[in-house]
Amino acid sequence: xxxxxxxxxxxxxxxxxxxxxxxxxxxxxxxxxxxxxxxxxxxxxxxxxxxxxxxxxxxxxxxxxxxxxxxxxxxxxxxxxxxxxxxxxxxxxxxxxxxxxxxxxxxxxxxxxxxxxxxxxxxxxxxxxxxxxxxxxxxxxxxxxxxxxxxxxxxxxxxxxxxxxxxxxxxxxxxxxxxxxxxxxxxxxxxxxxxxxxxxxxxxxxxxxxxxxxxxxxxxxxxxxxxxxxxxxxxxxxxxxxxxxxxxxxxxxxxxxxxxxxxxxxxxxxxxxxxxxxxxxxxxxxxxxxxxxxxxxxxxxxxxxxxxxx
Amino acid sequence: xxxxxxxxxxxxxxxxxxxxxxxxxxxxxxxxxxxxxxxxxxxxxxxxxxxxxxxxxxxxxxxxxxxxxxxxxxxxxxxxxxxxxxxxxxxxxxxxxxxxxxxxxxxxxxxxxxxxxxxxxxxxxxxxxxxxxxxxxxxxxxxxxxxxxxxxxxxxxxxxxxxxxxxxxxxxxxxxxxxxxxxxxxxxxxxxxxxxxxxxxxxxxxxxxxxxxxxxxxxxxxxxxxxxxxxxxxxxxxxxxxxxxxxxxxxxxxxxxxxxxxxxxxxxxxxxxxxxxxxxxxxxxxxxxxxxxxxxxxxxxxxxxxxxxxxxxxxxxxxxxxxxxxxxxxxxxxxxxxxxxxxxxxxxxxxxxxxxxxxxxxxxxxxxxxxxxxxxxxxxxxxxxxxxxxxxxxxxxxxxxxxxxxxxxxxxxxxxxxxxxxxxxxxxxxxxxxxxxxxxxxxxxxxxxxxxxxxxxxxxxxxxxxxxxxxxxxxxxxxxxxxxxxxxxxxxxxxxxxxxxxxxxxxxxxxxxxxxxxxxxxxxxxxxxxxxxxxxxxxxxxxxxxxx
Numbered sequence: 001x002x003x004x005x006x007x008x009x010x011x012x013x014x015x016x017x018x019x020x021x022x023x024x025x026x027x028x029x030x031x032x033x034x035x036x037x038x039x040x041x042x043x044x045x046x047x048x049x050x051x052x053x054x055x056x057x058x059x060x061x062x063x064x065x066x067x068x069x070x071x072x073x074x075x076x077x078x079x080x081x082x083x084x085x086x087x088x089x090x091x092x093x094x095x096x097x098x099x100x101x102x103x104x105x106x107x108x109x110x111x112x113x114x115x116x117x118x119x120x121x122x123x124x125x126x127x128x129x130x131x132x133x134x135x136x137x138x139x140x141x142x143x144x145x146x147x148x149x150x151x152x153x154x155x156x157x158x159x160x161x162x163x164x165x166x167x168x169x170x171x172x173x174x175x176x177x178x179x180x181x182x183x184x185x186x187x188x189x190x191x192x193x194x195x196x197x198x199x200x201x202x203x204x205x206x207x208x209x210x211x212x213x214x215x216x217x218x219x220x221x222x223x224x225x226x227x228x229x230x231x232x233x234x235x236x237x238x239x240x241x242x243x244x245x246x247x248x249x250x251x252x253x254x255x256x257x258x259x260x261x262x263x264x265x266x267x268x269x270x271x272x273x274x275x276x277x278x279x280x281x282x283x284x285x286x287x288x289x290x291x292x293x294x295x296x297x298x299x300x301x302x303x304x305x306x307x308x309x310x
Numbered sequence: 311x312x313x314x315x316x317x318x319x320x321x322x323x324x325x326x327x328x329x330x331x332x333x334x335x336x337x338x339x340x341x342x343x344x345x346x347x348x349x350x351x352x353x354x355x356x357x358x359x360x361x362x363x364x365x366x367x368x369x370x371x372x373x374x375x376x377x378x379x380x381x382x383x384x385x386x387x388x389x390x391x392x393x394x395x396x397x398x399x400x401x402x403x404x405x406x407x408x409x410x411x412x413x414x415x416x417x418x419x420x421x422x423x424x425x426x427x428x429x430x431x432x433x434x435x436x437x438x439x440x441x442x443x444x445x446x447x448x449x450x451x452x453x454x455x456x457x458x459x460x461x462x463x464x465x466x467x468x469x470x471x472x473x474x475x476x477x478x479x480x481x482x483x484x485x486x487x488x489x490x491x492x493x494x495x496x497x498x499x500x501x502x503x504x505x506x507x508x509x510x511x512x513x514x515x516x517x518x519x520x521x522x523x524x525x526x527x528x529x530x531x532x533x534x535x536x537x538x539x540x541x542x543x544x545x546x547x548x549x550x551x552x553x554x555x556x557x558x559x560x561x562x563x564x565x566x567x568x569x570x571x572x573x574x575x576x577x578x579x580x581x582x583x584x585x586x587x588x589x590x591x592x593x594x595x596x597x598x599x600x601x602x603x604x605x606x607x608x609x610x611x612x613x614x615x616x617x618x619x620x621x622x623x624x625x626x627x628x629x630x631x632x633x634x635x636x637x638x639x640x641x642x643x644x645x646x647x648x649x650x651x652x653x654x655x656x657x658x659x660x661x662x663x664x665x666x667x668x669x670x671x672x673x674x675x676x677x678x679x680x681x682x683x684x685x686x687x688x689x690x691x692x693x694x695x696x697x698x699x700x701x702x703x704x705x706x707x708x709x710x711x712x713x714x715x716x717x718x719x720x721x722x723x724x725x726x727x728x729x730x731x732x733x734x735x736x737x738x739x740x741x742x743x744x745x746x747x748x749x750x751x752x753x754x755x756x757x758x759x760x761x762x763x764x765x766x767x768x769x770x771x772x773x774x775x776x777x778x779x780x781x782x783x784x785x786x787x788x789x790x791x792x793x794x795x796x797x798x799x800x801x802x803x804x805x806x807x808x809x810x811x812x813x814x815x816x817x818x819x820x821x822x823x824x825x826x827x828x829x830x831x832x833x834x835x836x837x838x839x840x841x842x843x844x845x846x847x848x849x850x851x852x853x854x855x856x857x858x
Contacts, residue, residue: 032731037364038748040738040768041442044458048440052514082357082514084537092537151573163573166539251567254574256538260566269731 001297005290012286019282020070020275024063027266027274034079034269053079053272066275075276080268086276093258094280096166100176100249100257101242107181108188108238113231115185116192117219120227123197131189138186147179147252164254176253180246184238188231196227229299236292240285336578337561342828342847345558350571352584354538354564358519360495361434364442367584371562372495374543374842375526379408379427379477379492384841385833387661387754389489393422393499393527394477403484408477413550416501417524417531424471426499429511432464434496438512443496446752449485483788486796487755493839494752501525529555529843538564556831556846575601575824581847582832583824588703591646591822601824605834608660609750609819610652610759611707613696616743617812618773621692626683628811631744633669633676634718635711641817644710649817654804655749656759657818659836663756663797668808673718680719688720697726698746699733707816708746737771747771750819754836756800757787763807774812779803 035041035049050056054065069076075086115131122128154175155163162172199205200223208218247259258277265273337348355368360376381392394408414422431450434441437459447453451468455461468480481488491497504525508516517523524532529552530543541562545555563580565571568587574580586594586602594602615622615631622628637651650658654665677687685691696712698704705727712723723744728736736742749769751758760783761767765775782803790796807813821838831844 030731031735032733035440035442036731036734036738037442038734039364039442041440042445042458042768044437045440045442045444048437049442049514051438052440077515080356081354082359082362083517083519084357084515089537148569156573156576159577162579163577164570164579168539252570254563254565254567254570256536256564260538267730 001294005294008290008293012283012290015286016279016282020067020279021063023275023278024066025059027269027271028059030269032269034271036269053077070279075279076272078270078273080265080270080273086272089261089273090258090276090280093256093261096255097243097246097250097257097259100166100173100180100246100255101239103173103177104181104184104242104246105235105239107177108184109231111181112185112188113192113228115189116231117196117224117227119189119193120196120200121219128193132193135186135189138182138189141182143179143183143248144252146182147175147249150175150179151252164252166253166255166257172253176249176255179252180242180249184242187234187238191230191234192228195230196223199223199227202226225299229296232299233292233296235295236288236290237285240281240288243284244281338578338581338826338828341561341581342849345556345847347557347560347829347842347845347847348579348581349560349562350565350574350580350583351541351562352564353566355541358524358532358535359514360498360500361430361439361441361443362514367562367564369495370840371541371543372498373493373528373840374530374560375524375528375532376495376498377414377528377549378494378498379410380489381841382490382493382837382839384831384835384839384844387835387837387839389493392492394492397489403486404481406479406481406488407472408479410475410477411550412475414527415548415550417526417546417548418501419548420501421474422499422527423474424477425474426502427477428464428469428471429502430499431469431497432467433500433505433511435464435467436512439514441496443494446491446494446496449481449483449488449491451480451482484791485788486793487753487757490753490755499527501527530557530560533559540564551843555843557842560842572824575826578826580824581826581829586822586824588646588648591648594824595647599827601826603823603825603834604648604820605838606650606657606659606836607750607819607821607838608657608754608836609748610655610657611649611746611748611816611819612652612655613711613814613816614737614742614745614747614772615812615814616740616745616773617810618740619743621683621685621694622743624683625811626679627685628814629669630676630679630683630719631715632811632814633672633679634715635814635816636671636714637817638671640707640710640714644706645817648820648822650820652815652818654808654815655762655813656756656800656804657751657836660751660756660759661754662793663800665756665804666801666808668805676718680721685719685721688722691721694721694723694743695726696723696744696746697728697733697736697742699730700727704746711816740771740773744814745771747813748819751837756797756804757783760800760803760807763812772812774807774810776806776810779806782806 035046054062078084078086078089081089115135119128119131151163154161161175162169165172205218205222208222246257247263250257250259261273262277265277341348351370352367355371356363356365358372358375360372377392379392379394380389383390393410393414395411396409398407410422410424416422431447433439434444435447435453435457437457444457452461452466456464456467470478472478504523505511505518508518521532521535529546529549531546533542533544535541543560545558546552549555565574565584568585571583572587572590575583594600615628617623641647641649641651653667653669656663656665658664696708698708708725712725715721715723737745749759749762762769763774764770764783765780782799786799787796790799825832828848830846830848832840
């Protein structure tokens with residue numbers, strides 16, 4: 001197992017280097033620069049600005065300087081927010097995005113997992129069709145539609161929940177978590193149903209039923225672990241997706257997360273911020289994929305045997 | 311059976327959580343009671359260093375934290391005393407002497423001096439700082455030369471501290487709007503010892519503006535700053551005019567999404583919104599006691615015409631395009647009456663100046679002009695591309711004009727949308743035929759609009775070049791001794807500009823806000839300028855009723 005993990009970590013290094021290099025040169029290739037604005041500045045001012053941020057150096061020198069800073073963990077100053085470093089902006093935004101992603105994942109797992117299991121128990125009956133149709137709608141409904149709908153119903157008509165914010169007013173975390181989690185709940189429901197169906201048709205389940213075990217024991221003790229493997233394999237990419245894809249929900253609910261910084265950085269040509277967040281998120285994605293592989297191996301004895309540890 | 315129980319359990323938990331969260335006092339009700347103003351500010355400010363940042367949300371916060379030598383009265387926009395208790399202007403208008411109020415203090419209790427201004431202006435004008443608004447001080451003698459690095463001795467620049475409380479400013483020539491510039495945040499003083507504690511004067515990114523470090527001089531002090539969440543200000547107890555300040559604090563929210571902002575307003579989370587979604591405006595307009603407030607704004611929405619490429623190099627084509635635009639219909643049908651049709655670059659009533667209206671919607675004449683240009687009824691039309699930056703509202707306007715040109719002139723115009731920075735690049739490179747543009751005034755004076763089109767000016771972007779126009783704006787207007795004489799010069803310049811038609815003026819902007827009925831002392835004005843010193847909250851006013 002240790003060998004497996006360290007191999008995967010080593011493989012990740014060139015991947016991340018490619019990400020850095022591609023991002024570094026791509027953002028600079030995009031038309032317009034960080035200091036272009038509606039009120040154009042004089043040539044002198046622009047030169048001074050570029051000098052302050054080392055943009056006057058040759059491209060390759062900028063690149064090596066950036067790699068040097070990165071090796072020390074310094075992502076550089078933000079161009080758009082003078083006085084703030086990219087490290088600081090990520091440190092401010094990431095915990096919020098991670099918390100949102102975590103709650104969304106909980107929502108997705110509890111709703112999606114439950115729906116998937118329920119559907120799999122009575123395939124091709126109403127108990128299957130209703131949750132699965134709901135899941136289909138969930139997949140099709142984008143968060144920029146679901147979010148405002150939830151706000152309109154629960155925030156404005158019923159006045160039960162706050163319409164925006166994060167941690168300012170009690171209950172303001174509920175709607176964004178549901179909005180972000182809903183799409184993933186739908187995927188998990190479908191994956192869970194498929195996985196459970198496969199397991200429930202296995203011989204050992206028939207044996208368990210034949211020896212007279214109550215249905216809940218058959219489901220919880222004997223089927224879940226096998227049936228939810230596809231869901232677990234999906235969790236790593238899902239959590240990475242939740243972290244990097246929460247921009248829309250953060251905007252709808254005015255949440256001070258990383259997603260907003262990330263997308264705005266691209267519009268602002270805030271080179272260091274784009275690079276910093278991209279590198280940060282790509283490291284996270286690599287880690288979560290690894291984590292979900294390890295979890296899947298732990299749940300699946302056949303896979304575990306391949307690592308040859310036990 | 312077990313699953314039904316589980317269903318029930320989930321349902322019960324969900325409902326109790328929801329109900330438990332409901333109720334509670336809204337921001338607005340609590341704010342009214344405690345004198346805290348909840349303000350939708352559009353976006354997270356880039357920063358709070360007056361010499362470094364640019365932008366409207368920054369302006370709102372900085373002008374509550376800091377105060378200039380003179381400030382604008384929000385009702386009349388006339389200058390009134392700020393840090394300077396009075397000022398004298400010499401006979402020829404070239405020497406302005408500010409007398410600093412001896413009670414004016416920094417938030418740490420230190421007195422403000424004329425030296426603070428000399429040092430701060432030197433900082434703004436230092437080439438190494440890269441101050442994007444350094445041109446605000448260009449009327450000051452030698453300021454431009456110093457900013458461009460042509461001279462390096464700041465004592466040659468026309469800003470001198472005669473003593474601790476007297477600041478003498480020498481201008482290149484008479485500049486009637488100079489006092490107004492003292493209310494622009496780029497000309498504000500910053501606290502030298504604080505800045506120097508954290509770095510060089512010309513460093514753009516030191517932490518001196520953080521809550522724990524910030525020293526300011528306005529009616530409010532910085533209390534907390536949570537990135538992308540809120541910025542809180544509290545009433546200053548060192549501000550010279552503190553007895554007049556009625557608010558105890560302000561909370562600024564970075565309300566980037568206008569639709570979410572409107573929802574926050576509806577549930578009483580905000581007293582004031584930075585904007586209003588276009589689709590909601592008709593509903594608010596029809597409400598009784600509507601919280602919707604709309605007022606003319608010092609800004610013009612126009613299209614640039616590239617006079618260096620065909621077919622817009624032909625004056626008759628440019629005129630035909632402009633005359634074929636039905637601005638009243640655009641305003642009424644597309645923009646729900648939220649704008650005012652424009653026929654020149656300067657907005658009407660800019661400090662009493664009304665631009666001449668030299669043409670009107672005239673489809674007959676437009677067709678005739680196009681025929682004279684060689685395209686009778688659109689025959690042989692080579693096609694034309696209109697560039698705008700990606701935005702739903704810009705698209706709507708462009709589509710409307712595209713249709714008008716099709717209907718009136720029978721010509722095809724293709725629309726191209728570009729992402730913001732790409733669009734800016736196209737504009738500066740003049741890589742377009744027609745392009746959307748807007749200009750919001752920095753100060754209330756026709757000069758701020760007319761100097762856009764000086765030969766080779768950074769915002770000209772049309773290829774328009776007329777020596778007579780340059781002469782009028784650069785020489786004749788500053789020499790004028792009376793307001794009437796000066797305005798006559800501007801009128802002549804404006805006439806020249808519209809005769810050449812390097813731009814198609816489309817409309818004058820309006821400012822649009824939702825304001826809770828409890829908010830007082832916040833008059834509409836052309837600059838959409840708020841002086842928080844004047845604002846207060848009426849206690850027993852209910853929050854605005856929600857509507858859909």
